[in-house]
Amino acid sequence: MSAPGAPTMTRLEKLMLPMTRNVGAERLLEGLSRIAHAPLDRAQALPPGCYTDEAFFALEMERLFGREWICIGRASDIPEPGDHLTLELANAQVMAVRQRNGEIAVLSRVCRHRAALLGTSGGGSTKLFVCPYHKWVYELDGTLRGAPTLEQNPGFRREDCGLPSFRTEVWLGFIFFCADPAAAPLAPRLDQVAERVRSYDLAELTTGFVLEDVWEANWKVAFENSCETYHHMGVHPSSLEPFFPTLGARCEAGGAGFNLHVVPAIAGFSFEPATGGDAQSAQSAQLLIIGVYPALVLVLSGRTVSWFAFAPVGVTRTRIRVGWLTPKGGQHADGSRLARDREILERVLSEDRASCAGVQLGLGSRDAASGPLSPLERTVAEFSRYLAERLTSVERADPAPSLGSIASAPPGQG
Ligand code: FES
Numbered sequence: 126m127s128a129p130g131a132p133t134m135t136r137l138e139k140l141m142l143p144m145t146r147n148v149g150a151e152r153l154l155e156g157l158s159r160i161a162h163a164p165l166d167r168a169q170a171l172p173p174g175c176y177t178d179e180a181f182f183a184l185e186m187e188r189l190f191g192r193e194w195i196c197i198g199r200a201s202d203i204p205e206p207g208d209h210l211t212l213e214l215a216n217a218q219v220m221a222v223r224q225r226n227g228e229i230a231v232l233s234r235v236c237r238h239r240a241a242l243l244g245t246s247g248g249g250s251t252k253l254f255v256c257p258y259h260k261w262v263y264e265l266d267g268t269l270r271g272a273p274t275l276e277q278n279p280g281f282r283r284e285d286c287g288l289p290s291f292r293t294e295v296w297l298g299f300i301f302f303c304a305d306p307a308a309a310p311l312a313p314r315l316d317q318v319a320e321r322v323r324s325y326d327l328a329e330l331t332t333g334f335v336l337e338d339v340w341e342a343n344w345k346v347a348f349e350n351s352c353e354t355y356h357h358m359g360v361h362p363s364s365l366e367p368f369f370p371t372l373g374a375r376c377e378a379g380g381a382g383f384n385l386h387v388v389p390a391i392a393g394f395s396f397e398p399a400t401g402g403d404a405q406s407a408q409s410a411q412l413l414i415i416g417v418y419p420a421l422v423l424v425l426s427g428r429t430v431s432w433f434a435f436a437p438v439g440v441t442r443t444r445i446r447v448g449w450l451t452p453k454g455g456q457h458a459d460g461s462r463l464a465r466d467r468e469i470l471e472r473v474l475s476e477d478r479a480s481c482a483g484v485q486l487g488l489g490s491r492d493a494a495s496g497p498l499s500p501l502e503r504t505v506a507e508f509s510r511y512l513a514e515r516l517t518s519v520e521r522a523d524p525a526p527s528l529g530s531i532a533s534a535p536p537g538q539g
């Protein structure tokens with residue numbers, strides 16, 4: 126009952142209160158922070174709500190995907206001017222475009238007229254971006270070239286209607302973009318990774334094939350799954366476990382921008398006969414798995430590398446793009462070899478896809494809990510620390526930049 130004279134709250138106000146304060150998200154952030162500060166030998170999984178809550182997801186989109194370096198794909202996959210690759214996030218539609226001067230620009234795909242999408246979804250090639258809706262025409266750098274009949278409007282200024290562009294970096298052949306003009310550059314925080322994978326010559330590898338899919342799981346379910354191999358014995362009992370047994374995995378200390386673990390192969394297994402020195406021998410008998418925060422995973426295996434990029438399109442829906450990289454020419458790029466590798470990868474992915482969808486259903490159950498993590502999931506625990514750091518200590522004075530309103534930045538080299 127209210128005190129006499131105190132204003133009474135309407136039913137609508139009561140309903141609105143948790144939404145405006147994001148009480149649910151605040152509690153989840155507290156839970157995340159508690160977990161992230163625990164010692165590694167007492168590490169726990171994230172609170173289930175972190176994978177299901179709309180407000181928490183909105184926070185991630187703003188503070189992580191609106192501020193971080195996000196991978197779009199490989200620079201070598203867009204070699205010619207006008208070649209482009211698109212990326213869909215829950216709150217952004219962007220494309221990496223090869224420019225006429227050879228550089229790569231990452232632009233918004235959203236037409237400045239009435240928001241139709243430009244370019245070819247997935248990727249394609251064009252001389253100019255012509256909007257399919259009312260035929261506005263943009264140059265490859267996003268400059269508006271033509272807008273039928275708009276010249277009749279005295280207030281129309283073509284220069285105000287170019288496509289926003291974003292900061293771009295190409296790291297070891299991967300194209301990244303960042304919507305935050307104040308973010309630190311990507312490469313320095315991945316120095317250790319670049320050093321560790323130097324012998325794989327990543328920047329020189331070419332794409333054998335790319336697979337795309339949508340998984341019915343939160344992006345972190347998918348990313349964490351790809352960063353640990355504790356699940357090999359459960360999810361891949363005949364495809365991976367016989368060759369890369371769960372219990373042989375070895376997690377190493379990661380860094381500010383990544384986690385890392387190694388899965389030795391069984392004795393006698395080799396991706397191909399070693400022909401070089403020690404580094405090459407080791408490469409041919411293990412998986413080296415690196416999670417590049419927030420949403421890219423590299424799996425280095427012998428002379429080939431697969432990469433997994435996870436793009437959240439909803440709280441429980443994640444678009445994944447998987448690329449298979451091989452040295453130019455040679456046995457790995459052979460058609461029948463690629464077909465076989467593709468078949469194996471598709472099988473493993475279908476096992477992971479089904480497993481992640483099941484985990485997502487479990488997380489949505491009211492009795493889901495934050496369970497203890499194995500030492501083989503150190504990578505997952507380290508990822509929690511990264512998340513906590515990015516989501517709870519980013520109380521910056523400036524609001525997160527909008528992905529649709531970033532001023533032009535110089536295109537990246539590629
Ligand atoms: S929405 Fe692009 S021209 Fe109208």
Ligand SMILES: [Fe+2]
Pocket residue numbers: 350351356360361473477
């Ligand atoms: Fe898996």
